[in-house]
Amino acid sequence: MQLRISEEITFRKLEVLLAYLEAGSLARAAERLDISTVSVHRALHSLEAGMHCTLFRHEGRNLVPTDAAQVLAEAARNLIADMHQAIRKTREAAGYSAGRLRIGSLFSLTATTVPEVLRGIKLRRPELHVELVPGSNDDLLNQLRQGELDAILTAMPEPEPEIESIVLFEDDIFFAAPADSAYAGKTCIDLRQCAGERFVTLSAGFATYRGFMEAFRIAGFEPTITMRVDDIYTLMNLVSGGIGCTLLPGRVRGVAGHRLQMIPLDSRYAMRQTICLSFKRARERDPNLLALAAACRMAVSTT
Known part of the structure; x- marks a missing residue:
């Protein structure tokens, strides 16, 4: 029979457990998490119910963690660290907030517009590694569709449901x-x-x-x-x-x-x-692309 994890056990409650063990009191844990002491107490009680075992002993108004709580906390540290890494890798695979930004550009834009754009993006996100891929309109658009490029600077493409284009200049x-x-x-x-x-x-x-x-x-x-x-x-x-x-x-x-x-x-x-910046519409809220769009607008306003 497959073991089912109780709905009472969540990542948020595990984070509350770790905060309580590290802070040593309900008040300090609540301050660290920016929630109320009642919310901390409720989360710990709910987590204990979901585990079906005792995690704390009551000594007056204090909750003293048991050995079981320490075991769970150690596993929670590893689990949360693994989930953070999984989230980061998943977003990077989709291109969201990755440490690398792949921009395609027409050759003709590399003389003046692209250098200004690259300077602008570095000012906004200095930690970002930017790759520039020159090519033709058709080649760059195909690479954008396939996810090989994050954004392209080209002449205005034909309208597509999945592609967002921002006009820069004519x-x-x-x-x-x-x-x-x-x-x-x-x-x-x-x-x-x-x-x-x-x-x-x-x-x-x-x-x-x-x-x-x-x-x-x-x-x-x-x-x-x-x-x-x-x-x-x-x-x-x-x-x-x-x-x-x-x-x-x-x-x-x-x-x-x-x-x-x-x-x-x-x-x-x-x-x-008509020269424009194009990217996949599903990524219009990606912080890297928002910074790129801002850098493009600034570049064309000063050239």
């Missing part, structure tokens, strides 16, 4: 060409006049690639793409080296260098990227 898309190209000095670019141009672009999983293709759909022709790459800094180097032109978000303007010119698009092709 960014204009520009035509990018070598500084010494025929486009130098133009105030805006009509993509229809670029039908014979060679282009380089990011791979299909990046939000900038989707914007690139949408702009040329509006222009009415399919661009000649000579090369696709998987990070925006390589793409910028290819453009500045004369391999081809492309479309780039304005946030990389500060690191584009003098060999590359970023020119506004004609209003017919104008588009913006």
Whole structure:
């Protein structure tokens, strides 16, 4: 027959037992636990009833612990310590209040936004170990869904029931060409006049690639793409080296260098990227993610 533990025996009552044995009196135990002496006495009496044996002898108004109480207390110390560890490990496995925070980010955000975010999160939670994983919109979103990342900084994803997204800022898309190209000095670019141009672009999983293709759909022709790459800094180097032109978000303007010119698009092709912080909606109260959201808001307000 399986032994059943009485409902009278709880972790809270075991904590009261330990507090009483360590404090030596009902009043000091009550002060330590921030409860009344009546609550301490009631918890000890209920625990004794649940154990079906004597835990205390009455000597006047004092409760003197028996050997049985000492045995139970020793087991309770180990049990409570094990439960604290189990709770910590369980929450860490789910990503809640873990000592590590895994953040995914677009390459283009690592120049200015991400460093500011990382400084902000370290100020709020200095003990937190932060891992940064760069990638494309699609790859990062998949890793978030699988629980491999805690949060991602990307262009706004399509709405999903399980994903919460907080808008951080919007960014204009520009035509990018070598500084010494025929486009130098133009105030805006009509993509229809670029039908014979060679282009380089990011791979299909990046939000900038989707914007690139949408702009040329509006222009009415399919661009000649000579090369696709998987990070925006390589793409910028290819453009500045004369391999081809492309479309780039304005946030990389500060690191584009003098060999590359970023020119506004004609209003017919104008588009913006909405950059946001995304995480699983079930974790919206996670202290680490709350600190991250606060750091993101502060970062974008100062850049």
